[in-house]
Amino acid sequence: MKKIISILLLLLAHYLFAQKEMTTKTGIVNFEASVPLYEEVVATNKNASCVLNLKSGVLSSEVKMKGFEFKLSLMREHFNTKYLETDDYPTAHFKGTIVGFNWNNIDVNPKEYKLKGEMKIHGKTKKINTIVTLRKLENKLEIISDFSLNVKDFDIEIPKILSLKVADKVNVNTHFLLQ
Numbered sequence: 001m002k003k004i005i006s007i008l009l010l011l012l013a014h015y016l017f018a019q020k021e022m023t024t025k026t027g028i029v030n031f032e033a034s035v036p037l038y039e040e041v042v043a044t045n046k047n048a049s050c051v052l053n054l055k056s057g058v059l060s061s062e063v064k065m066k067g068f069e070f071k072l073s074l075m076r077e078h079f080n081t082k083y084l085e086t087d088d089y090p091t092a093h094f095k096g097t098i099v100g101f102n103w104n105n106i107d108v109n110p111k112e113y114k115l116k117g118e119m120k121i122h123g124k125t126k127k128i129n130t131i132v133t134l135r136k137l138e139n140k141l142e143i144i145s146d147f148s149l150n151v152k153d154f155d156i157e158i159p160k161i162l163s164l165k166v167a168d169k170v171n172v173n174t175h176f177l178l179q
Contacts, residue, residue: 022141022178025049029063031172033151038165041075043068050176052141057101059115059143061094061176083156084122093120098132110135115145122154143176 027048033041045067052059065086070076080086096117105111115132118125130147149170151158158166 020055021051021053023049023051024176024178027061027174027176029068029172029174031068031170033167033170035165035167039075040071041166043070043075043079045069048174048176050143050178052098052143052178054103057098059094059096059098059117061174063092065090065092078162083151083158089122094118094128096128098134106134106136106141108136110144119149121149122156124154126153137177139179141178143178144174146171146173148172 025048026046027050029045029048031043035041045063046069047067048061048063050059050061065084066080068076068079070079094117096115099114099116101113110133112131112133114129116129117127119128120126126149128147130145133142133144135142149172151168151170158168
């Protein structure tokens with residue numbers, strides 16, 4: 001009887017303390033809004049956070065907009081003050097679900113899944129459907145995605161004088177290594 005109770009307590013403890021989420025605060029988000037023949041418009045943020053619920057496949061991410069680094073300081077200044085108004089809208093948020101997510105089906109071989117959710121940038125929310133690539137790396141989970149955003153969907157205005165130098169369609173790629 002003692003043996004059965006001990007086993008039940010051990011199983012209960014394992015269930016209660018089993019990892020239900022994986023997280024990172026050092027995710028990488030890159031974007032490019034370049035147009036041919038003009039200065040490259042590229043930025044990187046290496047402090048994006050991401051949380052994945054291992055039971056439901058719900059993924060949420062947050063990026064502090066002032067954390068993007070550009071080649072030119074003037075681009076960074078314009079990004080923060082004229083385009084994204086980061087004092088008023090300091091973060092971008094994504095929340096969605098990895099369709100068909102099952103932790104047990106993920107291994108060292110990359111697998112593609114659909115990701116459906118909502119992106120909030122500049123105070124505006126837009127539905128996003130994209131593909132994410134998942135794979136296990138030791139005791140971590142790598143999540144990679146590539147998608148495009150239209151600046152008009154988020155009420156981001158590019159001044160006419162710069163509209164030839166900055167693309168309306170922004171290419172975004174993310175890389176998260178969750179623990």
